[in-house]
Each structure stands twice: as C-alpha cells, then as structure tokens.
Amino acid sequence: MAQIQVQRQQAAATGAAAPPSPQSMPTQNGVAGGAVATGPIPFGSTSLYVGDLDPNVSEAQLADLFGQVGQLVSIRVCRDQNTRRSLGYAYINFTNGQEAARALDLLNFTPLNNKSIRIMYSHRDPSLRKSGAGNIYIKNLDKAIDHKALHETFSAFGNILSCKVATDASGQSKGYGFVQYDTEEAAKNAIDKLDGMLMNDKQVYVGPFVRKQERDSSMSNTRFNNVFVKNLSESTADEDLKKVFGEYGAITSAVVMRDGDGKSRCFGFVNFENADDAAKAVEALNGKKFDDKEWFVGKAQKKSEREQELKGRFEQSMKEAVDKYQGLNLYIKNLDDRISDEKLKELFSEFGTVTSCKVVRDPSGISKGSGFVAFATPEEASRAINEMNGKIIVSKPLYVAHAQRKEDRRARLQAQFSQMRPVPMPPAVGPRMPMFPPGAPGLGQQFMYGQGPPAMIPTQ
Secondary structure, three states, rough: OOOOOOOHHHHHHHOOOOOOHHHHHHEEEEEOOOOOOOOOOOOOEEEEEEEOOOOOOHHHHHHHOOOOOOEHHHHHHEOOOOOOOEEEEEEEOOOOOHHEEEEEEEHOOOOOOEEEEEEEEEOOOOOOHHEEEEEEEEEOOOOOOOHHHHHHHHHHOHHHHHHEEOOOOOOOOEEEEEEEEOOOOHHHHHHHOOOOOOOOOOEEEEEEEEOOOHHHHHEEEHOEEEOEEEEEOOOOOHHHHHHHHHHHEEEEEEEEEEEOOEEEEEEEEEEEHHHHHHHHHHHHOOEEEEEEEEEEEEEOOHHHHHHHHHHHHHHHHHHHHHHHOOOOOEEEEEEOOOOHHHHHHHHHHHHHEEEEEEEEOOOOOOOOEEEEEEEOHHHHHHHHHHHHHEEOOOOEEOEEEEEHHHHHHHHHHHHHHHOOOOOOOOOOOOEEEEEEOOOOOOOOOOOOOOOOOOOOOOOO
16 A cells, blocks of 8 residues: 555644554454545445446355345346446445445455455435535545545545546556545545645645536636647748737747648647737737638647537537427438338428438448438428328338437436336245135146136136
C-alpha cells in the first residue's frame, strides 16, 4: 500500500485519530480487514454493490467470500444480455443490515482473482449519485495510490458512499479519482483540509466535482489567448500573420502549420498576450478575405471541445428538422421485403399528399422491413395512422406511428419501464404439493396422458 504522508497532518487538523493500518483491523473467519468503517448504516442497506470485478469472477466465488461474513439471500453478477460476459460488477443481498455493514468493513478492497474489489451500499434511488452532492474530485495523485489508500485518507472527514481512482485498461492509475460523502459538510471539510497538501510527495488538487455538461458550458464561456485561423493561401507566411494580427494587440507567437516537406497546411495559430485583444481580433478578422481566401478566425480549441461543439450543432440541426416535420413524418415497420419506395408511396397516397417516401435498406440493397412516409399536413398523417396501422399488406400487419427521435423514444420507454414494479414472490419453504378441491381425483388416481390435475372443480 502506498504510504500516505498526509494522514498524520489531517488527523491533527481534525482532532481525529489517524486511520488504523490494515494489519490492525479485526478479522473474521480468516478474512483480513482493511477498510475503515463507513459510519451509520443507511436505510435498506442489506444490499451491497461490488465493483471492479475480474471478468472471470463467478457467483460461486462471491458466495464463498461473502458467506464467511453472514447469511446471503442472493448474489447476481451482472452480464451482457447477448455475450453473457461479466460487466465487472455484482449485487449481493444479506438477511440484515448488520451483516452487510460487517461485509463492507471486512471485505472492501479484498483481492479476488488478483484484483481488488470495491464495495459500497447499493442505492436504489440514483438521484443522490447523479446530483453530485458531496462529491469531490482529486487530481495529481501519485500512481502508487489505489482505491484503498484513497479511502483511508479521506475517511477521516466523514461517511464515504463511494471512492474510486480512475484507471486505464491495464489497471494503472490515471492520476485522478473521486470520493463521494453522504453530506456536503464532510466534502467541504475534506476540500478545506486536503487541497494543496502532499500525498506521496506530490501536491494534490482537491475540489468539488463538476459534471461534464457543466464543464463544457463553462469552457465555452472562458476567455482565451490562442486564436486559430484557417483557409489561408499557400503563400501566407508567419510574418504575414504577425502583421495582420499585430494590429489588435501584442502577440507572443504566430505560426503557419506545415507538413514534412515544408508545404503550408493552410491553417495556423496566433497567441496574444491579452485575452481582450484575442477577442477583438476574432471579431474583426473572421470572414474577411485575404488573397481571395475567406479566413475563418476563432478560439483555438482542444479536440474534445471541438467534437462537443460539432455534436451539439448536429443534435440541434436534427432537432430542428424533427420539429419542422412534427406530426407529418410517419415510421412504418414490418414491411414485406418486396415492397419498394414506389409501392409504399402508392399505399399511402390515398390519405393525402406524400412529400417523401423511403424504404430503409442495408448496404447491399436488401430491405430492412421499415421505412418513412411524410405528408403535407398533420391531419393526413393522422388519417394514415388510423387506417394503415395493423392493416395486412402482403400477409404482414403493418405498424404505423409518428416518427420519433431516438432520445425521445428512449425517454418514453424509460418512463414506461420505471412505472413497472416487480411482483414479490413468497419464499419457497419446501416442495410444493398439488392441492385438490373436493370432488377432484385423489393422488392415487390415474389422469389421462398429458393432462394435469384440474385446478378447480365447480361445485354441483
């Protein structure tokens, strides 16, 4: 385990005792401890989430390990529906909360198939996790610090719900991690005490966790000094960029990008000393013509920022297209393979003016059994749905409905699924014996072959 130099400092700062070493933790049935107690037991805490599992870990191995701590109700390793490969996590249910808490304390970060498992309480309601409340972000971590070491360092400040160091495919630390507390006060206390302190001789940053969507929106509003310019002529040199952009402020560098042979790639970068000067240059020069070339001038972006912006533009254009044709575009499936675009248009033309019609096909030109039809008015589209949905065309009943965006369809299905509730089944206490009402044949009587005992015989 990595040596955490900050533990003594944080213990002194908070007045708490330093976290005990793994060797000093209690053991039960030969299972070594190593996790600091996580505080009060939350409501409904008989269920545990077990993550970071090796793909080959089975329910039997988990039963052998967790069965040493208490009586198990169920174990389920979550798997891919198609390949049946493990997804790397499982759920374990105990008969009572005390046994689940003991399993969390004793078995958290225990190696299984040479890979440390990570245990936390299973929270049915994901709102706390998704809200980011009590969640903090740690970066500049030493590569030797793992989940267990991070947990031991931050557990002095409150009850930890989740603790994780980000790792690559080979299991090596990426140098950052996350810790989520059950209260905002504990998170704020950890940030105040640990931000800027040394962990394994490296100064770490500890701050509130910010979701990606919020980071992206904040990045788009940030000031910038570096300017990207493209659509340059091949004759444009570094000195030309300095001359043009130098009119708007002091420049630290200006370069035209070139390939290995020294040929211009027709784009470059200009860096200003002052962010206000960079903004003025973008506003003044974007779209202006030089050597019969219209320049694009804008903020220099990272690849991730550029991809996010392009994705947002694409989604916005798709949304506008869907809104434009809202109520006009129909989705048809269960089409016979022999139906062509012309035949599909002929089928739906009797309900109104068809503005577009297409059968979806694979790259080899074979029909996928679905298609789209767009009408001129919503009334025509509604009439087509009422008349054609369920109608048998070439021995197949059609499915006809308004076309939806994938995101809208997924949200609707999730809403329907969330309303479904599993029906609890009574526990099986023994082999079930058939029960017969009065007048039914006795156990010794012979039934006809293939015929089960009657479930109910009406009274005479």
